[in-house]
Amino acid sequence: MSTEIKAPVFPESVAEGTVATWHKQPGEACSRDDLIVDIETDKVVLEVVAPADGVIEEIVKNEGDTVESGEVVGTFKEGAKGEAPAAESKEDSAESSSEDSEAKEEKEKKGSDEPILSPAARKLADENDVEPSAVKGTGKDGRVTKEDVQNHIDSAKSSGGSSKESSASGMPEVNVAAGERPEKRVPMTRLRASIAKRLVNAQQTAAMLTTFNEVDMGPIMEMRKQYQESFVKRHDIKLGFMSFFAKAATEALKRFPAVNASIDGNDMVYHGYQDIGVAVSTDRGLVVPVVRDVDALGLADIEKSIVEYGTKAKDGKLAIEDMTGGTFTITNGGIFGSLLSTPILNPPQTAILGMHKIQERPMAVNGKVEIRPMMYLALSYDHRMVDGKEAVQFLVAIKEMLEDPARILLDV
Structure with missing residues (x-):
């Protein structure tokens, strides 16, 4: 049937x-x-x-x-x-009988061990600049199937080899002789095209402004060092930085509701809950899964949610409902080495917090110069909804809670 x-x-x-x-x-x-x-x-x-x-x-x-x-x-x-256990494409099926005889004749004429590729396999190999002779065929009479080419590409990626298949960015990963100028044109994925459209729209329609501050990460780092082993034993997950930032942002959002709001046409929508999006970079582009009701979650629950979403994002398993909604977004360019940046709004949200690389710098502490682990923070916000005073105070509140984590528990 x-x-x-x-x-x-x-x-x-x-x-x-x-x-x-x-x-x-x-x-x-x-x-x-x-x-x-x-x-x-x-x-x-x-x-x-x-x-x-x-x-x-x-x-x-x-x-x-x-x-x-x-x-x-x-x-x-x-x-x-x-x-067949390794079936081929529709055109392969239609031409399989004639190709079998042609393959044998071709091999006899060439007198070499050059493999014969099915049309689908040849197309995939050409698209990824894979040398056919490097692929081991498992089809009939040693023919290279589409699955053989794909397995070769996946194997080369996992081993970190310098094969000729295209990278996630679409640029060919190949060593070329001096003087050569290779180019490769690939279509933009729907996800990346959508990201580009949303980011350009955010810059064109919002009155976007960014305010900066810096935070001493020493207290958080010391706390993680002191309790990491106990935390892992009890919760079976490592204590990271993102959960502290999510908690600090949640408390600050309660104090400054405009930062937790969104704009819908001519209406300003204030949210009585904190659903925080965490930006995750994948091969297909940047996605922002949302951790719901962060106020009701502990640090371990936040860390588990972030790890789960990160795994699903890299495997392409995120559902649409995982990314819908969200009242505020946190993005961490520091994991890639960014020292300072101006994050772009994630519409219709009115603010986004940017984390950056932790850098040791000389700081004045109680009249003395000390080397402290510092991080720059950036808050981009929509000036139509959030005044500069509120944005600055919001960022200062996050800074104070991170430099004295007890404030998060005491709500002071």
Whole structure:
């Protein structure tokens, strides 16, 4: 029995998606709940799985094609068995018999061990600048399949080798001779295009301003050093810096509601809760999963949520509901070495806090010069909603709570 493979039903905020990757090809056997195809939207990558045991019968929408919510992308035959353990694409199936004989003839003519690639495998190899002779074929008569090329690419990435496949940024990772000027043009992903659109829109529509301060991270570092072992034993997770910043921001947001608000047309929406977005960098682009009701969470709960979201983001498993909402955002450029920056607003929020690298600097402490671990803080805010006085006081409140963590517990 044949059934249609449809794109997932997209939320109202998502108009369409793009077929990112077909993990199964026509004629290839798959078990129930096996991943068949990835659909990339401007927010997340959605997975479509096999409805039962069977085979992919036909691919209607190829990789790179645009699909709408619920649109048919292929057909699935339930109960059928695959033609081969490593099946190939539709055109491979149609031409397989003739290609087998051609492959043998080609090898005899060449008199070499150069592998024969299926059309889908050759296309993938060309797109990623993979040398066919470097790939070990597992298909019939040693033919290199699409899966062989993909496995070679994944293996090269994990080993950190200098292979010729493209990097996450789309630039070729290849050593070239002096004087050569290589270029590679790749289409922008929907997620990255959406990020670009939102950031440009934020700069064009908001009256964005940034205020700076610095915080002595010594007290937090000493606390982490003193209680890290006990914390890990009790909660089975390390105590990081982000949970302290999230807690300090939560307390400051209570004191300055305008920083926790958002603008909806001509309305100012004040939120009586603190849902804090934590910016996470992935190969596909920057995503901002939201930790809900931070005020009700302990440091361990915050750390676990951040680690869970970070793992899901890197694996492309974030759901749209994980990133919707949010009343305030924290971004940490310090993990990449940034000493100072001006973060861009995450609309419709009215403020975003930027963390940076911890740098030891000479500071005046009680009339003496001491070397202290300092971090610059940056608060970008929408001046239409937040006055400069409130923004500065908000940042000072965070600074004071981090330099004296007992303030967070005492609410002073």
